[in-house]
């Protein structure tokens with residue numbers, strides 16, 4: 001496991017970064033290309049470890065996928081074209097891969113087993129295995145289907161009506177993918193709006209899905225047709241540079257090609273509310289996912305409250321928002337974010353534990369955290385705990401530290417942003 005000496009105490013950040021492809025959309029491009037009929041082409045695919053796990057699983061399910069220079073060529077033969085894998089399907093660290101795959105495999109008349117790394121082994125799966133079992137599939141795993149390894153024998157699925165107990169795009173998407181294979185029309189109700197990339201992609205592949213307020217309706221038996229997908233840049237990756245640009249003195253950063261799907265832009269709303277000098281330029285609303293360029297400059301920030309329905313729109317950005325709050329005047333409270341406890345790590349605990357080591361004044365609550373600003377950060381030995389977003393957040397925190405910072409388990413960052421340090425270093429002056 002790699003320990004890295006991080007850059008600290010820098011003067012300013014200046015320049016331009018083209019943000020790599022969105023992780024959620026990259027996963028879905030492989031999945032939909034595989035279950036559609038025909039040849040799908042994907043550009044600006046994110047070659048992060050998680051998305052490579054998705055490719056490897058679909059290859060084991062018999063799909064031809066060629067990959068070169070962030071481009072994919074996928075030959076799909078519909079759901080029916082998927083075949084029983086010879087060995088286990090390994091999802092690595094990827095929650096999106098395992099949960100969405102369960103929805104697909106629940107309707108397939110063969111046996112498969114899904115495994116992952118140590119972190120995946122601790123993440124709750126009953127939220128997906130439970131409703132899929134009620135639709136008529138057979139799924140099991142450790143602790144009555146709660147944890148990996150998960151085994152599935154799929155088959156004919158009954159249409160269903162399901163109210164999601166948690167706001168989760170992964171669970172919603174798994175059920176939509178199962179609903180596409182069910183004998184009739186299914187409805188899913190969300191407690192709060194979550195990222196809608198699955199719904200947009202179904203339409204991009206010629207399928208039909210409707211959304212009325214928080215009620216989603218999908219018909220089974222639809223045939224999807226191959227498409228061409230250009231993956232927009234990942235706002236969750238851009239978030240690290242947005243915060244860095246706002247907190248490092250004398251900085252100005254242009255972030256090109258950022259996905260601006262309104263179900264993902266909670267970070268922009270929160271940063272603006274905190275007083276960030278953040279501008280959206282060159283907005284393009286014409287493709288299936290809106291995009292734009294962002295300009296961030298050093299900002300005077302004030303504390304805020306982050307709570308309620310905005311939480312799913314910034315769930316992956318909370319670690320970096322916590323760092324932002326350490327550099328804002330006053331108190332920031334993050335509430336209604338219990339879901340953080342079941343991410344790649346318990347992100348309430350890992351954020352609080354690691355930022356405290358650097359000198360931040362931050363405490364954990366049951367459903368979030370309280371951050372007291374503004375803190376000077378010192379330095380020390382920190383760890384990603386194997387969580388890519390914790391690793392990147394700490395690398396941005398280090399830029400503010402006056403003493404040395406060493407990051408343990410830095411390799412986790414390649415899960416979602418293999419070029420992260422190259423891009424960060426290009427901005428440091």
Ligand code: S3P
Nearest residue numbers: 024096167168169170171315316
């Ligand atoms: C994702 C949904 C979110 C997010 C994850 C990716 C997706 O998880 O945290 O990084 O691609 O659907 P939940 O939907 O479980 O909150």
